[in-house]
Amino acid sequence: MIKTLDRIRKQLKHRYDAIDNIHLKRDLLNALPFWVGAIITGLVAVLYAKLFAWAEAGTRYVYHHSPESKWWFVLLTPLCFLVGWWLVNRYAPFARGSGIPQVTAAIDLSNPRHNYKVNRLLSMRVIGIKVLSSLFVVLGGGVIGREGPTIQISAAIFRQINRWLPGWYPKISKRNMLITGAAAGLASAFNTPLGGIVFAIEELTRTHLNFFKSALLTGVIIAGLTALNLLGPYLYLGYPRLDNIPIWIIFVVMLVAVIGGFVASGMGEAILYIMRRKERITSSVEKVVFPLVCGLLIALLAILVDERMFGSGKEIMLDTLFTKHKHLAWYVPLLRIIGPILSFSTGVAGGIFAPALSAGASIGAVVAGWMYLSDTATNLLILCGMVGFLTGVTRSPFTSSILVIEMTNSHNIIFYLMLTALLANLVSNLVNRHGFYDQLKSMYILEIHRSEAKVSLAREAAEEKKNESMGQ
Numbered sequence: 001m002i003k004t005l006d007r008i009r010k011q012l013k014h015r016y017d018a019i020d021n022i023h024l025k026r027d028l029l030n031a032l033p034f035w036v037g038a039i040i041t042g043l044v045a046v047l048y049a050k051l052f053a054w055a056e057a058g059t060r061y062v063y064h065h066s067p068e069s070k071w072w073f074v075l076l077t078p079l080c081f082l083v084g085w086w087l088v089n090r091y092a093p094f095a096r097g098s099g100i101p102q103v104t105a106a107i108d109l110s111n112p113r114h115n116y117k118v119n120r121l122l123s124m125r126v127i128g129i130k131v132l133s134s135l136f137v138v139l140g141g142g143v144i145g146r147e148g149p150t151i152q153i154s155a156a157i158f159r160q161i162n163r164w165l166p167g168w169y170p171k172i173s174k175r176n177m178l179i180t181g182a183a184a185g186l187a188s189a190f191n192t193p194l195g196g197i198v199f200a201i202e203e204l205t206r207t208h209l210n211f212f213k214s215a216l217l218t219g220v221i222i223a224g225l226t227a228l229n230l231l232g233p234y235l236y237l238g239y240p241r242l243d244n245i246p247i248w249i250i251f252v253v254m255l256v257a258v259i260g261g262f263v264a265s266g267m268g269e270a271i272l273y274i275m276r277r278k279e280r281i282t283s284s285v286e287k288v289v290f291p292l293v294c295g296l297l298i299a300l301l302a303i304l305v306d307e308r309m310f311g312s313g314k315e316i317m318l319d320t321l322f323t324k325h326k327h328l329a330w331y332v333p334l335l336r337i338i339g340p341i342l343s344f345s346t347g348v349a350g351g352i353f354a355p356a357l358s359a360g361a362s363i364g365a366v367v368a369g370w371m372y373l374s375d376t377a378t379n380l381l382i383l384c385g386m387v388g389f390l391t392g393v394t395r396s397p398f399t400s401s402i403l404v405i406e407m408t409n410s411h412n413i414i415f416y417l418m419l420t421a422l423l424a425n426l427v428s429n430l431v432n433r434h435g436f437y438d439q440l441k442s443m444y445i446l447e448i449h450r451s452e453a454k455v456s457l458a459r460e461a462a463e464e465k466k467n468e469s470m471g472q
Contacts, residue, residue, distance in 0.1 A: 029170050033177070035222055037158040038184050042226025044157065045150050045188035048131060052146040055139040056311050063141075063307055070307070073141055073299040080140025081295030082288065084133040084348035089287075092129035094121045094444065096347045099130065099152025100203070100394075101440035103182045106155065107204060108445065110175040117448050122156035122178070133349035140295060141302055141310035143339025144350025147189040154185025154223070179204050184223035190236050192406035196223075199399045203437070236407035237314075240321040240379040245413070249377055253416050254423060256367055256381055257388045260360050261424030264392025267337050267359075268436030274345040275443075291346040298342055301335060309335045313358020317386070320365045321408075326378045327369030333362040352393060357404075360389025380413055387417045388424035395428060395435030397421035 063070045088096045106121045130149045137144055158181025162174055179200050187196030281287055302309035306329070308316055313336055319325050336359035340352055364385025368378035383404055390400040401417045404410070410417070428435070434442075 026170060030172060033161050033165060033172055034158075034180055037154075037161045037177070037181060038222035039226050040157050040161075041154040041181065041184045042188045042223040044127075044153060045185065045223070046226070048146060048150060048153070049189070051131070051135055052138060052312075055135050056314075058139050059141050059310055063302075063310070070303050073303060074296065077140040077142070077299035077302075078292040078295035080136045081142065081291040081343075081346055081348060084137040084140075084142070084350075085291040085346055087129050087133045087136070088347060088349055092123075092126045094448075095126045095129040095133060095152075095349050097344060097349070097440065098148030098351045098353075098437075099150075099349075100148050100182075100351075101437045101444055102152050103155045103178060104204060104437065105441045105444045105448075106159075107175055107178050108441070109448070110178060115174065117452060118159065118174075120448055120451075121444070122152065122159045124156070124160060127153050127156050130349045134351075137343065137348045137350055138311065141298060142295075142348065142350060143298065143309070143311065143313070143336070143343045143355050144348070144352070145312045145354030146351060147186065147353035148351025149349060150189040150351075151182045151185040154188070155181040157181060158184075188223040188226065190403060190407060192236070192403050195399060195403040195406050198402045199396065202396045202399050203394065237317055238322060239409055240383070241376050242379055242383075242410055242413055244374070244376055245380055246377065249373075249380060250416070250419070252367065252371065252373075252377075252381060253384050253420055256364050256384050257420040257423035258427050259367070260363055260385050260388025260420070261392040261427035262431065263333075263337060263363070264356065264359070264389040264424070265428040265431040265436070267341060268393055268439075269432060270341050271344050272436070272439055274341070278345065278347075291348065294342040294346045298339060301338070306332060306335060308332055309339055312354035313361070314354060316358045317361045317382070320361055320382050321379055324375075326365055326375060326382075328362050328365045330366055333359060333366055336362050353390070356390045356393045357386045360385035360387065363389065380416060383408060383410060383413065384416055384420040387420045391421045391424040392428045393436050395425060395438070397425045 062072060062076065094102055102121045106118045109115065109117050109121075130153055134144060134146065134149055138146075155178050158177045159174070162172060162177045165172065182204055183196040183200035185196075186199050187193045278290065281290070298309060316328075316332070316336070320328065336355065340355040340359070343350060343355075344352060361382045362385070364381035364383070365378065367385075368381045373381065387400045387404050390403070391397045394400060397418070398421070401414070401421045404417055405414060432439075
């Protein structure tokens with residue numbers, strides 16, 4: 001195997017040396033790390049998506065295996081939450097949660113002064129723990145998604161490739177590698193290349209696009225094509241019917257936007273409040289009990305109220321958009337809001353993108369049911385609910401709009417979706433000017449600085465003690 005790789009390397013080097021154009025050779029060297037990272041990202045994203053889907057299928061199998069089998073989740077869900085929390089807490093604390101705030105924090109720290117701290121946020125260990133923890137949690141019915149983790153995993157892959165470049169290699173911006181990696185991760189997770197590009201511009205960076213547009217575009221395209229070739233041509237959700245929509249529906253769309261933006265930002269504030277309260281816990285027993293209690297609450301709500309409490313919520317989106325079961329009970333949105341609060345605040349690994357989309361879809365379906373709207377009008381409200389809720393969480397209105405458009409090929413309602421996103425963003429800013437991800441990013445950066453300061457103080461104390469003992 002090693003001989004084969006060495007032979008391939010020598011052959012590639014020989015062909016590269018044969019190129020006369022210096023500028024072409026330089027451009028190839030600059031592009032190669034992005035291409036390699038994009039291919040690996042596509043492969044990993046597909047594998048992770050398959051594993052995540054199997055874990056969710058395992059949850060459904062256990063729940064429906066027999067009339068009594070659903071009660072197994074009283075034990076299974078708390079146990080899976082405990083394992084997921086323990087893996088993160090023991091091996092990679094910054095693998096917890098979504099992954100997007102960690103990436104934005106890493107981008108901010110990618111400078112000569114703080115670059116060494118990025119390894120805490122993005123590393124091979126973080127990738128492994130992120131995958132394992134999230135799979136355990138979703139198997140137990142945790143209300144999490146895989147999209148945010150895929151973004152962190154992808155950024156970590158691109159960073160590792162950048163670190164492996166030899167000393168003679170042309171210098172490539174660490175920041176641009178992280179941004180491209182994150183965008184490629186989102187594109188391969190949702191099969192939404194435009195969404196990945198807009199996400200990079202709107203959420204990850206304020207750098208002018210001209211500085212890294214070629215790397216970003218090629219990274220997103222190659223990662224997306226890799227996933228596409230393995231999974232086949234598909235839309236994340238499908239092609240919902242959106243014809244014969246009445247003009248007056250715009251007023252209902254505005255109502256859904258306001259509700260979605262307000263509730264989503266409120267959910268984010270609730271998660272942050274619980275996380276800040278958790279920081280005061282010093283007892284090891286209380287730290288262990290917390291994920292157990294959260295897992296037990298999720299299991300009881302799923303068993304006693306509705307099994308749609310479990311999982312990422314993709315089934316809710318598919319059912320409401322493509323079946324006759326369009327109108328949901330009033331409590332389903334509450335379950336889809338309580339679920340992420342309980343799951344995310346435990347400190348396990350797992351994203352909030354898919355749960356946010358499903359919560360928004362359930363809000364749209366409930367409002368449509370109250371007004372006895374037609375199937376196509378209901379589909380519109382479901383999609384607007386998804387955009388509004390996701391915008392309330394991410395504060396990225398254009399990314400939210402483009403993602404839903406690409407997931408459903410619903411270009412004919414683009415103005416409704418963008419109106420929803422802008423209104424939801426306005427309402428969210430009234431609740432808190434700082435978005436959920438921004439506040440988490442600040443918390444992670446502060447945590448890293450504090451831990452580094454503690455390490456420095458401990459090192460200085462050890463040095464002083466050593467000098468004192470040598471003096472004696």
